[in-house]
Amino acid sequence: MNIRIVKDKAVKNIFLLLTVSSVLLVVLIFIGLYYKSVPILHSTSLSHLLFSSEWKPSKAQFGFAAFIAGTLWVTLIAIVIALPLSLLCAIYLSQYAPRRLTRFLNPLIDLLSGIPPVVYGVWGVLVVVPFIQEHVAPHFVEYSSGYSVLAGGVVLAIMIFPLIINILGEVFANVPKELSEASLSIGATQWQTIKYVLLKKSRPGIVAAVVLAISRAFGETIAVLMVCGNIPESPHSVFDSCYPLPALIANNYGEMMSVPLYDSALMFAALILFVIIFLFNAGSRIILNRLERRMN
Amino acid sequence: MINLAPHISVKNLNVYIGDAHILKNISIDIPDKKVTSFIGPSGCGKTTLLKTFNRLLDRQNDVRIEGQVLVDGEDLYGKDTEVTHIRKKMGLLSQRPFPLPMSIYDNIAYGPRIHGIKNKKKLNELVEHHLRSTALWDEVKDRLHSPATRLSIGQQQRLCLARGLAVEPEIILGDEPTSALDPVSTQRIEELFLQLKDKYTLVLVTHILRQARRVSDYIAFIYMGEIIEFGLTEELLLNPKEQLTKDYIKGFIS
């Protein structure tokens, strides 16, 4: 047989192997987490684990509701803050900004996404937390330490901001310029063209950007851990402290062997996080497919 | 040479993109309610010239435009010229059809809505009228609300024409509008142009000489960013005065 063809086959199979093993890795992580969670699943019912917020590891009380709520709240706040801002920013950069400005701003935005999370965390502690404590919270609640859902959301929003802008930039750049020209040539203004053509055409891409940003936000640990207060109670307002799942795992990983079932509980926390992200991605995949089908 | 009232009047137009001098001292009067074609080898600046007419060119970076383009006597590049009403005067057909990401109906209703028509009945009438005038109505009347991208390329191009007509332009600009189409669709577009020229001024870019001959009243031959020759179709094609034009028509330059 020709050596060329052998090579071709080999390359194809190697790629297949690589693809399969990366998928397999995900499955293995799931199995590993599940296996480690079995002890706690045996000792406590699933519904109690998910819906109770009793958290007393020393008394073998493990309810994750507060942590799940903390994770969801912080992520929600982050997206609510980051999405409109980054959408407007991406629209400005791709549609209005002169090239001199984008040439200067784009590297800055890239830089923003390269800053280590712990730096954002420190900045959150030094700036965001005191600001919320002194200037924001007093208008709404009697007392807040500033270490709060809102602080976590703000810090996280700033962290996912460059990610969303970058993806949206790509998405907008992929809309053919002739499409905008078609709208403009009818006498539409730039803004009408953006609203009715660009954003409409980009909708699947915008959804995809949000999905990626949320997935990233779910898992972000250090920065959030530093500003959220880490109190294992369900927050009643955005000015309350909370304790997201990744923070729980990171904070207690060192001592998990000293308390019975604690290690299993933390593995279960990781499993919850895994399942949330998995379900979330699967759900958005379905939405995306539907959007794309409707457009073509 | 041409004594008709000009609809578009170009005076000493120079266009630079970056450091390249793309259009060189172009002056031409495009007559009212006639078909004028620009012919010339690819890269000679036909698209660029067409885009100066509806102010789409200056959206690009690094473009410098000098000189005047007058439409109905109004200078497009004047200091406080408002562009949307100028663009509204001109329908645009591009090389490939680009239907907007919405239904067939909404594609046609897009322009009228943008310009303030909200009345449902009026919109329905407009949509039907323009689909009929582009011979699309019978083909699409049962699926007005399905996405325009599901139409064939030929139908899409006619839809784009109808979309442009729906804002009642005076001028139709076509940049090689049939280059992506099959022969039958091409023929239908050409027939539409012939019908439209009683009411509109048509400016057509084409690299197909036979097409230019079939549809146009006047032809301008452009070479390397300059207008080499401009005249009545038959005169220019059968009896060119410039050597470059002769060479191009004989197929020596392409």
Ligand SMILES: Nc1ncnc2c1ncn2[C@@H]1O[C@H](COP(=O)(O)OP(=O)(O)O)[C@@H](O)[C@H]1O
């Ligand atoms: N954005 C651009 N940057 C640099 N050069 C360009 C740009 N657009 C067009 N040109 C140049 O301008 C010339 C004319 O282009 P064009 O008007 O598209 O020609 P035609 O439509 O006749 O084929 C070409 O030489 C092309 O390379």
Ligand SMILES: [Mg+2]
């Ligand atoms: Mg061209």
